[in-house]
Amino acid sequence: MLSVVSSISSLLLGAALLLVGNGLIGTLLALRATAEGFSDGVIGLIMSAYFVGFLTGTWVAPRAVMRVGHIRAFAMFAAVASAAAILHALIVNPIAWGALRVLVGSCLVGLYMVIESWLNVLAPGERRGKVFATYMAVNFIALAIGQNLIRLYPPTGFELFGIVAMLLALSLVPIAATRIHQPAPVRQPRVSLRRLYAASPSGIIGAFGSGLAMSAFWGLGPVMAQRLDFDAAGIAAFMTATILGGAVIQWPVGAFSDRHDRRLVLAVVMAAACGFAALAFVLSAIGPWPLMIAMFVFGGLAFTVYPVSIALANDFLKPEETLQGASSMLLVHGIGAAIGPTLAGLLMDVAGPRGLLLHFATIHAALAGLVWWRFWRSGTVNVPHAHFEPMIRTTPAALELIAPEPQADEGAEAPRN
Structure with a gap:
């Protein structure tokens, strides 16, 4: 395994720098917007713009990569994202910030796609799952580190925006210096939602609800902590506790879901996430540390909803x-x-x-009710289980690392992975 990690170390370093910068700027903008007197509704719109850009970039970025190649596209995306980070500090205006967040989201999805498509080329067939797990671990660790950089300078200054720009620019260095041959062009996603809904309605419910809840955590978690009078260290600890909970608790929950009906597991996880969000609501009136403990468990459960939903859908899909x-x-x-x-x-x-916290509790309560209703209507269904892979939201390129290898046709239907 060490030899595999060593062979992709330049890609992992570039990804780590990129993710630290992205983790920092999300929290930094939330705190700066609060300091500038933006309302929570306006901050929510600004933070939604990033995910609009990420969604748009899923289709736009592959065209840029096919046009100029992976390294040039990476350099272009990194340069634009670095400039946008600085512009946030120069133009403090909610409309401008919304436009910049769309731009940054589109650039970052392109940067992730380039790195992840390279990982697909370098990962040995028998160790693709381990490479994916290593990459996901880098994601969680780097995002947690990014939260803690807000301790260095006040968010009202220019310094933290400069650090974000430097991190995004420096992520280009290990990528540009690599001698790895460029992979095949990145493919644009082809969506078949009708087939997916027919196979796993509960999986779609989980994926959509996870997006509703976790994007709000990334965008407004720092705002809530700051309005509850947390200092910079407290805000960083609040965000880090939730992220690390998501990294740690995914493993046992995922292993459990591999052996039981995933719809029931998904409903229980959602209900438990609702319960801990409600508990966090109560504990937030007591003090920061009880709140952080509750958020650690909530994060572990809430971050698990998306990968369990992916595995649930795979249970009912053919390997191809x-x-x-x-x-x-x-x-x-x-x-x-x-x-x-x-x-x-x-x-x-x-x-x-x-x-x-009420948003978290409401979303997960509704999700749990819908998934439980689907389970109650159809009853237990015995299907071969796909293997659960802990993950955080990424791009379609990374998902190729955990897709089953095509199997030779020997006249019989291939077993499901």
């Missing part, structure tokens, strides 16, 4: 359909993510900063 299905699930998740911060921001305008 899993990559297409995962790409479609990513689209559904992205639509939810583009809506989530706006809904949560409007709720926070009415209910105060703890309205974000």
Whole structure:
């Protein structure tokens, strides 16, 4: 495994720098917007713009990569994203920030696609799952580190925006210096939502609801913590606790889902996430540490909803359909993510900063009810289980790492992966 990681170390380093910068700018903008007096509803709209850009870039970025090649496209996306980071500090205006967030989201999805398509080329067939797991671990760790950089300088200054720009620019260095041959052009996702819904309605429900909830966490979690009078260290700890919970608790829940009906597991996880969001609402009135403990568990459960939904859909898809299905699930998740911060921001305008926790609880309660209703109507269904892979939202290129290898036709139907 060490030899495999060593062979992709330049890609992982570039991804880590990119993710640290992205983790920092999301929290930084939320805090700066609060300091500038933006309402929670306006902040929610700004944060939704990033996910609109991410969704749009899923189709736009592959064309740019095919036109100029992977390294040139990466350089172009990194340069634009770095400039946009600086522009946030120069033009403090909600409309301008919304436009810049769309631009940054489109660029970042292109950067992720280039790195992930390279990982597909370099990952040995028998170790693709381990490469994917390593890449996901880098995602969680880098995003957690990015949260803690807000401790260095006040968000009202220029320094943190400069650090974001440097990190995005420096991510180009290990990529440009690599001697790895360029992979095949990135493919645009082809969506077949009708087939996916026919195979797994509960999977689609989970992916959409996860987008609604987790995008609100990324965009408005720092706002809630700041309005609850957390200092910079407290805000970083709040975000880090939730992210690390998502990294740690996914493994046991995923392993459990591999052995039981995933619809029932998904309903239970959603219901438990609702319960811990409600508990966090209560504990937020007591103090920061009880709130962080509740958010650690909530994060572990809430971050698990999306990968369990992916695995659930794969249970009912043919092996050759899993990559297409995962790409479609990513689209559904992205639509939810583009809506989530706006809904949560409007709720926070009415209910105060703890309205974000009410958003989490309401979304997961509704999801649990819908999935449980689907399970109750159809009963237990015995199907071969696909293997659960812990993950955070990524691009279709990374999903190829966990797609089953095509099997030779020997006159019989191939078993499901």
